[in-house]
């Protein structure tokens with residue numbers, strides 16, 4: 037069903053993005069990996085996709101928060117791959133601190149990357165999706181976008197915003213055959229959560245373990261094929277936010 041399609045995965049050079057790139061490649065999807073700075077890691081992911089699954093994969097350096105850069109990057113990907121069918125907005129950062137003491141820059145950076153970054157890619161890919169009369173957008177949000185989290189007001193706001201963006205875009209584009217969904221992961225073992233190993237909240241996970249990147253990648257593959265699902269927020273969190 038996905039064989040021969042092309043997907044953009046932002047932040048695809050490591051962690052959850054890398055796992056989604058590999059999962060999609062295993063299903064025959066060609067991959068455009070967007071990375072911020074680590075070219076070597078991004079190229080490694082591409083080589084893995086090409087070597088293990090025989091798909092085409094290419095890395096593009098692009099700061100997702102910059103509108104014009106994203107526009108150029110999407111145009112370059114279209115020139116290289118012909119078109120784009122799937123967009124996964126996965127790039128994200130944290131800059132934690134209590135709201136009362138948060139620096140303006142910490143708020144702005146997190147919103148620009150996590151929320152505006154997704155808008156930028158949706159904005160520049162939608163023309164192609166409309167032309168193709170198909171398209172699939174998957175936004176990687178977070179359970180803290182549903183529940184809030186002390187010390188993460190900027191991050192939670194960006195992820196709650198992403199959920200609002202997901203549902204609005206889903207409503208705007210459903211009649212044109214374009215679906216837009218979000219995944220809300222809980223604690224997933226990646227570089228981002230390295231410092232969370234002794235977070236007491238981990239003991240409250242009903243399924244009794246941290247998630248693996250593959251758990252999120254499988255959910256993304258499901259959403260990429262679920263033709264009757266749009267505007268959904270799929271929690272992949274071991275039950276912590278139910």
Ligand code: NAI
Pocket residue numbers: 046047048049050051052053070071072073074098099100101126127128129149176177178179220221222223224225226227228229
């Ligand atoms: P990570 O830190 O391992 O990877 C983030 C990726 O985003 C990296 O490849 C990084 O280069 C890229 N990135 C960051 N800023 C960028 C920019 N301005 N332009 C382009 N790329 C940029 O993080 P992880 O854990 O793999 O997270 C992936 C997504 O999942 C993020 O959106 C994160 O908020 C979300 N998430 C992660 C959870 C976890 O427990 N690890 C839980 C809930 C959500």
